[in-house]
Amino acid sequence: MPTILRSIAEAREVLGEWRKQHPESRLALVPTMGALHDGHLSLVRVARERADAVVVSVFVNPLQFGPDEDFDRYPRTFDADVAALAGEGVEYVFAPSADDMYPSGASDSAGLAGGGTHVAGGAAASVLDGAHRPGHFDGVLTVVAKLFNILRPDAAVFGQKDAQQLFVVRQMAADLNLGVEVVGAPIVREADGLALSSRNVYLSSTEREAALALSRALEAAGATASRGGSVGEVVAAASEVIAGQAGVVPDYVEAVDPATFAPPADGYRGDLLVLLAARVGATRLIDNAVVAVGGADAGAGHAGSPGGEVATNARGTIV
Ligand code: AMP
Numbered sequence: 001m002p003t004i005l006r007s008i009a010e011a012r013e014v015l016g017e018w019r020k021q022h023p024e025s026r027l028a029l030v031p032t033m034g035a036l037h038d039g040h041l042s043l044v045r046v047a048r049e050r051a052d053a054v055v056v057s058v059f060v061n062p063l064q065f066g067p068d069e070d071f072d073r074y075p076r077t078f079d080a081d082v083a084a085l086a087g088e089g090v091e092y093v094f095a096p097s098a099d100d101m102y103p104s105g106a107s108d109s110a111g112l113a114g115g116g117t118h119v120a121g122g123a124a125a126s127v128l129d130g131a132h133r134p135g136h137f138d139g140v141l142t143v144v145a146k147l148f149n150i151l152r153p154d155a156a157v158f159g160q161k162d163a164q165q166l167f168v169v170r171q172m173a174a175d176l177n178l179g180v181e182v183v184g185a186p187i188v189r190e191a192d193g194l195a196l197s198s199r200n201v202y203l204s205s206t207e208r209e210a211a212l213a214l215s216r217a218l219e220a221a222g223a224t225a226s227r228g229g230s231v232g233e234v235v236a237a238a239s240e241v242i243a244g245q246a247g248v249v250p251d252y253v254e255a256v257d258p259a260t261f262a263p264p265a266d267g268y269r270g271d272l273l274v275l276l277a278a279r280v281g282a283t284r285l286i287d288n289a290v291v292a293v294g295g296a297d298a299g300a301g302h303a304g305s306p307g308g309e310v311a312t313n314a315r316g317t318i319v
Contacts, residue, residue: 001086002056002093008101008150011094015151018053025052029153029180031144034058035075035198036084039188043157044088046185050155055092056085057147062098063118064139067110075201094151101146109135118142122175124261125168128275129286132251140165141172148173148180155181161188161195163273163288167261187287189215195287202283206247211280213245217253218289221274225291231255231264231272234293238274251277251284258290269294 005011015027028051030043040056047054058081065071082093098107106115112135121130125137148156158166170182188196193215194208203211217238224237239253257264258273275288 002082002090004082005055005092005094006096008096011092011096011150015055015092019152022052026154027051027053027055027151028183029147029151029156030054030056031147031156031158032056032058032081033060033074033198034081035077035201036081037188037196037198037200039159039161039196041084041088042188043159043185044085044090046183047155047157048089050157050181050183051153053091054088055094055151055153056090057094057151059094059096059101059143061101061139061143062108063102063106063112063115063142064136065108066133066136067108069108069133070199070202071108075198094147101143109133109139112138112142119145119172119176121168122171124164124171127164127261128252128254128256129164129277132277137165137168141168144169145172145176145178148178153180155183157183157185159188160184160186160288161197162286163258163275164261167258187289193219195285197285199283199285203280207281207283210245210247211283211285213242213248214276214278214285214287217241217276218274218287218291222289222291225272225293228295229293231268231293234272234274234291238276242276242278247280249279251279264293267294 005014028047030047032040044054060074062071085093104116106112112118118138119141121137121141130137158169160166166184173180173182192212194212220241221234221238224234235253235255242248242250242253253276255264255272255274256262258271264272271290272293273288273290277286
């Protein structure tokens with residue numbers, strides 16, 4: 001069974017001792033909000049390849065939820081999470097309380113303005129999900145910076161499922177010289193294409209069926225790109241699938257240059273990151289895929305394929 005670290009003080013003490021006893025060993029962190037599924041466990045396996053010991057944090061971070069979001073009803077399944085992590089041979093689980101993490105008392109992303117010290121993301125944190133969920137990425141970056149400082153991992157693994165989060169975390173680690181290697185891991189999907197998410201438990205069976213429009217939209221984007229479609233045509237193909245699905249209301253369907261998260265220039269060729277967010281009933285879901293536009297030879301993954309595929313950019317970074 002993993003050692004459960006229930007406070008910051010306990011984590012520092014236990015991991016400090018581990019470091020003393022294993023001065024040459026590497027520690028990898030997998031940050032999560034719990035309600036673990038196979039997507040999370042795939043990150044644990046990537047972490048295991050990169051390190052000698054793995055710590056998984058389980059913390060539903062109030063700071064990254066908006067005042068009208070699902071913080072209160074977010075699924076909490078701690079005992080099952082620990083059992084699943086034990087099955088993966090995880091050494092440590094860090095599960096602090098919100099009071100311990102936020103002594104200055106910021107309760108949600110609205111509290112960022114009046115709460116304690118926090119990390120503000122760059123331009124990439126204010127578009128797409130950052131625009132639709134004001135303060136969300138600052139809440140994410142703040143908790144991730146705190147986790148890095150408390151646990152002092154050598155590497156931390158994040159899912160490509162939250163592509164914008166992965167980008168802004170990687171940027172923060174570089175911009176603030178945090179000394180943690182940020183590793184991306186591919187999206188894990190159900191056999192029918194639906195990306196695994198802790199929020200999928202909210203979906204009724206009708207809604208779950210409708211939610212397949214997200215991965216179908218990305219498949220349409222990929223197909224349009226492989227037929228030589230432009231960025232505009234690729235985005236239009238994805239939008240059309242979403243618009244044609246009853247019960248699915250898009251927040252956005254957009255494409256960015258995965259290396260910069262900026263909108264692609266006119267005539268853009270190369271790897272294109274197509275991102276979408278939509279409401280299915282009361283549940284907000286996100287998904288994304290990398291496609292290659294303009295006959296680019298870059299190895300773009302096929303969107304929505306069962307099991308998910310990894311796509312890399314020109315530098316070989318998982319995007
Ligand atoms: P969460 O618990 O939703 O905050 O997610 C914790 C981590 O798991 C994040 O880095 C997510 O990107 C990652 N994750 C969530 N769902 C998936 C998935 N279907 N495939 C891969 N990684 C995922």
